[in-house]
Structures are given as structure tokens and as C-alpha cells.
Amino acid sequence: MTLSHIDGLVEDARARDLTFQMDEDLFRAFYERTSRGLAGYLVRLCGDRQQAADLLQETYYRFLRSEAAFEGDAHRRNYLYRIATNLVRDQRRRPMPPQVPLDEPGAQELAGDTRSAERLAQRHDLDAAMSTLRPRDRAMLWLAYAHGSTHDEIAGVVGVKTASVKLMLFRARQRLAERLRSRHGAQEGSR
Amino acid sequence: MTAAECARESDILDAIAAGEWPHAAPEALKAHAAACAVCADLALAASALHDDAAVVSQAPLALPSAGQVWWRAELRARHEAVQLAQRPVLAVQVVAAVVVLAALVTGVRSLAPDAWAWLARTAVVARTGSLATMDPWMVALILSVGLWLVLAPIACFMVFRADRQGGR
Numbered sequence: 151m152t153l154s155h156i157d158g159l160v161e162d163a164r165a166r167d168l169t170f171q172m173d174e175d176l177f178r179a180f181y182e183r184t185s186r187g188l189a190g191y192l193v194r195l196c197g198d199r200q201q202a203a204d205l206l207q208e209t210y211y212r213f214l215r216s217e218a219a220f221e222g223d224a225h226r227r228n229y230l231y232r233i234a235t236n237l238v239r240d241q242r243r244r245p246m247p248p249q250v251p252l253d254e255p256g257a258q259e260l261a262g263d264t265r266s267a268e269r270l271a272q273r274h275d276l277d278a279a280m281s282t283l284r285p286r287d288r289a290m291l292w293l294a295y296a297h298g299s300t301h302d303e304i305a306g307v308v309g310v311k312t313a314s315v316k317l318m319l320f321r322a323r324q325r326l327a328e329r330l331r332s333r334h335g336a337q338e339g340s341r
Numbered sequence: 342m343t344a345a346e347c348a349r350e351s352d353i354l355d356a357i358a359a360g361e362w363p364h365a366a367p368e369a370l371k372a373h374a375a376a377c378a379v380c381a382d383l384a385l386a387a388s389a390l391h392d393d394a395a396v397v398s399q400a401p402l403a404l405p406s407a408g409q410v411w412w413r414a415e416l417r418a419r420h421e422a423v424q425l426a427q428r429p430v431l432a433v434q435v436v437a438a439v440v441v442l443a444a445l446v447t448g449v450r451s452l453a454p455d456a457w458a459w460l461a462r463t464a465v466v467a468r469t470g471s472l473a474t475m476d477p478w479m480v481a482l483i484l485s486v487g488l489w490l491v492l493a494p495i496a497c498f499m500v501f502r503a504d505r506q507g508g509r
Contacts, residue, residue: 190398
């Protein structure tokens, strides 16, 4: 076997393995529809923007390489969120403490008046409260109340039974409300 | 533990989704949420998450473009394909290396009885600087091996270079 033969085999393998879930035009449209929401989801789950950016790329790559057959756009989107959820779960690094740097999207716009400052403070509180929850609780809460997913969709993304979602969501919601109240209480007390 | 429910949860969620919570929400609903523990938790958690999602969706996030993501995915897929295709070649190389090593070990073991005598004669040659004390066939052998060690890498280089150019 000469090097030319080896190069030929490599080219064959490239052609065979470069099959993606969809072509570039379809992907661009799908990305435009889903990337913003997915980025927000990943930031909330990881608590780290850099890690979320890395996971965003990885999520779309795995999606493109998947061989699953989809029934529609909603199914496709749920599958994308499931990949993202599994990737976050696989991350062994501890989430960084919540931070809202000055260049974070929305921070400058929010820093203008009293109402905006209040909203910025609320985001800080949410960051801090969410970072104390388990990743699965964070995922469920975000999917339910920020993304508007149904219990069935949440079950598919998080990998639990649909019947369990209601109770798990109820508990996660209680925990989040408790943390938010304790932060509000601490702030009121310090004034 | 079971999930406590309230019939007005959906009203609160609708108000949050419509952006009416809490300022533009009906007073009766706000009063209910203040009194009902389930709805109070729901209103607090869901409105915080809903507001946060709204900020994220409106803000100019620094996301990579679809083209960049596609391009990186293609590069990575190519890289993985090349690695996959080269795996059998690597396996063949490892097997070849093991076979050569085994042949060398076998050869050295079979020649071991003569090796000490040969080394002793070589030491004499090195000390005196004269090939006269050495067997003529041994001199020829050493010269051949030396020549082969010089020419073989050059020959390999020429063959592989020609092959590479031909393959492109």
C-alpha cells in the first residue's frame, strides 16, 4: 500500500463521514431560530458565559452529526436542548460564581435609570439564586418559565418521566422562590 | 410529597407571559398571589425567569454566526474522518514495528555466542587503528552496513517524496 492509496482512503472516508443532519442553508435558518434561546439556556445552566459559548458550538456540532430522524421543528429543537442538557451534565467543572460583567449584554442598557438598576439587581439575585440549585432544577425551571416548554417536552430534554415533571418542577420552584426571598430579605435588612 | 396545586396558577402564568405581572395584573389576582403560598412561589420564580429570558432575547448577544459554526463543524468532521481513516494504517505500523523488533531479538540471540569474540576483535581494531588484524569478510560487512545506513534514508526520502507528489 503506497501513500497515494492511503491518501485515497482518507479522501473516501472524508466524503463518507462529512454527512450532516441538514445542509448549510437549512442549518443557517435553524441556527437563527434557536441559537439565542439556547445560549441563554446554557448560560443559566453553566453560570459561566465562556463555558456556555464552548458548549453552544459543541451542541450544534453533535446535533449536525446526529443520525436521528425528526418529525418537525419542535422535535428538532427539543433534541438540541437535550444535547445541551447532557453536555452540561457531563461537565465536571464546578460552575463559577455568578458574575455580570459590564460588557454583558443588557448590563449597560439596564444601568441607566432607577427602574433599570432595579432590574439589573434582580438579574444579580436570579444569578445567585440559580447558582445554588442543582443543574437539573435549573434546566427544568428555565425550560418551563423562560422557554415555555410543556411537561412532555421538559421530560424529553431532561430525561425523566413526564409524570415526575410536575412534582420536580414544584420543588425546584419552591427552592428558587425561597432563595430569591432570602436574598431580598438580606438586601432589605442591609438598607 | 405531592405537588400542591392551585386553580389560579394558569392565570398567573398568563399574566407573566403577557408582561402584565405585577403592575398591570388584576388586583384580585395579585391579592390571591399574596395569600396563596403556591401562587406566591410561582409568581416570584416564573416572573424572574421570564424577565431574564426577555433581557437575553432582546440584548445583542455576542454569538458566533451560523457560518462560523458550520465552518468549524466541517473542519472538525474532516479532522475526525482523517483520524478514523488513519487508524488501520497506524495499526499496521505498530504490527510491523513489533515484527522487526522480534526479528532483531531472535537474530541477536542466535549470534550471541560469536558476539563476544567479534567485539574483542573490534576492540583490537579500535586500539591499533589497523584493519589488518580483522577478517577480510568482516571488513567488507562493516563497510556494507555503513554504506547501507547512509544510503537507505536518502533512498527512502526520494521514494516517499515522489509518492507524495504523485498522490496530489
